[in-house]
Amino acid sequence: xxxxxxxxxxxxxxxxxxxxxxxxxxxxxxxxxxxxxxxxxxxxxxxxxxxxxxxxxxxxxxxxxxxxxxxxxxxxxxxxxxxxxxxxxxxxxxxxxxxxxxxxxxxxxxxxxxxxxxxxxxxxxxxxxxxxxxxxxxxxxxxxxxxxxxxxxxxxxxxxxxxxxxxxxxxxxxxxxxxxxxxxxxxxxxxxxxxxxxxxxxxxxxxxxxxxx
Amino acid sequence: xxxxxxxxxxxxxxxxxxxxxxxxxxxxxxxxxxxxxxxxxxxxxxxxxxxxxxxxxxxxxxxxxxxxxxxxxxxxxxxxxxxxxxxxxxxxxxxxxxxxxxxxxxxxxxxxxxxxxxxxxxxxxxxxxxxxxxxxxxxxxxxxxxxxxxxxxxxxxxxxxxxxxxxxxxxxxxxxxxxxxxxxxxxxxxxxxxxxxxxxxxxxxxxxxxxxxxxxxxxxxxxxxxxxxxxxxxxxxxxxxxxxxxxxxxxxxxxxxxxxxxxxxxxxxxxxxxxxx
Numbered sequence: 193x194x195x196x197x198x199x200x201x202x203x204x205x206x207x208x209x210x211x212x213x214x215x216x217x218x219x220x221x222x223x224x225x226x227x228x229x230x231x232x233x234x235x236x237x238x239x240x241x242x243x244x245x246x247x248x249x250x251x252x253x254x255x256x257x258x259x260x261x262x263x264x265x266x267x268x269x270x271x272x273x274x275x276x277x278x279x280x281x282x283x284x285x286x287x288x289x290x291x292x293x294x295x296x297x298x299x300x301x302x303x304x305x306x307x308x309x310x311x312x313x314x315x316x317x318x319x320x321x322x323x324x325x326x327x328x329x330x331x332x333x334x335x336x337x338x339x340x341x342x343x344x345x346x347x348x349x350x351x352x353x354x355x356x357x358x359x360x361x362x363x364x365x366x367x368x369x370x371x372x373x374x375x376x377x378x379x380x381x382x383x384x385x386x387x388x389x390x391x392x393x394x395x396x397x398x399x400x401x402x403x404x405x
Numbered sequence: 406x407x408x409x410x411x412x413x414x415x416x417x418x419x420x421x422x423x424x425x426x427x428x429x430x431x432x433x434x435x436x437x438x439x440x441x442x443x444x445x446x447x448x449x450x451x452x453x454x455x456x457x458x459x460x461x462x463x464x465x466x467x468x469x470x471x472x473x474x475x476x477x478x479x480x481x482x483x484x485x486x487x488x489x490x491x492x493x494x495x496x497x498x499x500x501x502x503x504x505x506x507x508x509x510x511x512x513x514x515x516x517x518x519x520x521x522x523x524x525x526x527x528x529x530x531x532x533x534x535x536x537x538x539x540x541x542x543x544x545x546x547x548x549x550x551x552x553x554x555x556x557x558x559x560x561x562x563x564x565x566x567x568x569x570x571x572x573x574x575x576x577x578x579x580x581x582x583x584x585x586x587x588x589x590x591x592x593x594x595x596x597x598x599x600x601x602x603x604x605x606x607x608x609x610x611x612x613x614x615x616x617x618x619x620x621x622x623x624x625x626x627x628x629x630x631x632x633x634x635x636x637x638x639x640x641x642x643x644x645x646x647x648x649x650x651x652x653x654x655x656x657x658x659x660x661x662x663x664x665x666x667x668x669x670x671x672x673x674x675x676x677x678x679x680x681x682x
Contacts, residue, residue: 273655280664287665333637340620340630349629350621350668356633357613357640357666358659364644365655374549374645382556383563384637386630 239400241348244339245288246295247400248352251335252285253300254308258328261312262321270318270369274325277362284355291348303403307391322370327394329363330379335397337386360384516628519619520568521680522672523632524576525583526612527561530554532579533588533608537601546598546650550605553642560635567631582677587611602650606643613639617668640666 195203239247259278266274289296308328315321336356343349367377380395389396391403534554541547565575591604616636620629647653656662672678 276656276659276662279662280659283664337630337634337637340633341626343626343629346621346623346629349626350617353617353620353629353633353636354665354668356637357617358664360637360641361644361658364641365648365658368645368648369655374545374649375552377645378552378556378638378641382559382635382638384634386634 241343241345242293242295244343245348246292246297247404249285249288249292250297250301251304251332251398252281252288254304255281255328255332257300257305258308258312262315262324265315265318265321267318280358287351301403304398322366326363326366326370329359329366330394331398333359334385337384338388338397341386515622516624517571517573518679518681519623520564521576524561524564524568525580525680526615527557527564528576529579529584530557530608530612533604536592537605540595540601541598543598549645549649556638580678582675586675599651602646606646609639609643609646611671613643614667614671617666618670
């Protein structure tokens with residue numbers, strides 16, 4: 193078989209293009225792989241019931257802080273609802289804190305606050321504030337569905353199960369207030385999600401491997 | 406021009422460039438893969454997640470890119486370990502976890518009783534929405550009711566998966582005791598859309614409360630999570646019915662400003678509500 197220099201160059205160039213195209217995402221994917229492995233190694237499974245309760249308390253306190261920050265953007269029509277939700281989150285934080293033992297906290301989850309601060313700072317109107325809260329409430333509900341897969345003490349599970357539906361209902365109320373379609377207030381369909389993520393996915397809960405202190 | 410007439414310098418330069426790209430990326434990749442497949446504490450599901458491929462227990466989307474293609478092959482070579490230790494990060498978003506119910510020593514198999522009772526409530530909700538549909542005239546409300554009935558069918562299917570997985574018979578009939586005690590009397594006098602919606606609301610809130618109760622009684626975390634991936638959605642149904650179908654205030658979704666969903670057994674006073682047989 194004979195091949196010309198031009199043909200060989202073209203073939204080499206084709207191979208090079210393929211490699212370069214693949215390599216464009218390779219570094220990112222390798223970094224993602226390392227991050228995911230790191231998260232997997234520090235999973236919820238390493239936490240006991242009291243640790244999970246302490247983490248949940250910190251998330252609830254972060255929700256209180258987020259509502260407090262967003263409140264100035266709300267009108268008189270929505271502010272009472274936000275205030276009610278904020279009081280719910282404070283009650284949830286108190287409930288989790290009461291059973292968290294040495295893992296009880298006094299401050300909002302610092303990592304979560306840091307993660308949401310840019311979005312909070314960028315809010316300029318009520319719609320944006322409600323959208324932000326809509327996502328956060330869903331993530332809270334999903335966090336508790338995931339926590340239930342690990343809580344060993346049925347009493348902890350029962351307490352968490354009385355909180356999860358409230359967060360889900362918060363999200364529905366916010367969604368309908370935003371004028372969303374009914375379908376959209378069931379973001380994960382007929383079942384609440386029980387998956388965890390790094391906070392960037394509105395359809396996953398908040399992974400303590402990412403946000404735990 | 407013959408094949409022997411090659412510009413070796415240019416070819417070598419191009420190949421070196423390709424090699425440099427490979428060389429710079431491979432150590433990270435090799436290191437990650439080595440950890441991924443030699444660390445026995447990492448489950449197959451975690452490996453699948455890290456590689457961007459659907460795990461054996463997940464309905465997930467393929468990530469795009471070279472890593473996911475390679476991941477499929479690597480995971481196939483690795484096999485499945487069905488490790489449940491880290492289920493908290495791997496439970497499918499469908500909620501259809503099929504943990505094996507266990508029997509608490511000295512007690513009847515409450516897991517099966519609760520799962521069958523829950524399934525019978527789902528069937529009741531499906532049937533009730535079907536009956537109530539005849540009274541619903543607002544298209545948007547009817548569309549929501551239809552969607553909710555579909556959700557209940559999916560819940561029934563998921564619960565029956567748990568039930569049959571434990572060797573018990575699937576539920577195909579509604580909870581007759583609850584129907585007789587709560588639904589039939591209300592249906593007998595129902596004549597408006599609001600009546601129909603209120604019946605649905607009662608059922609949804611009773612179902613959500615039943616599941617919150619069950620979550621403190623079921624024996625395994627997997628079952629407790631599964632039941633609440635359903636219970637949360639029932640609570641959403643109730644909120645939609647109050648606001649969108651009954652035009653209630655957002656504050657009415659939380660009677661008494663409650664911040665906790667009731668967790669006591671709403672079926673306690675209804676003889677025969679628990680499906681024990």
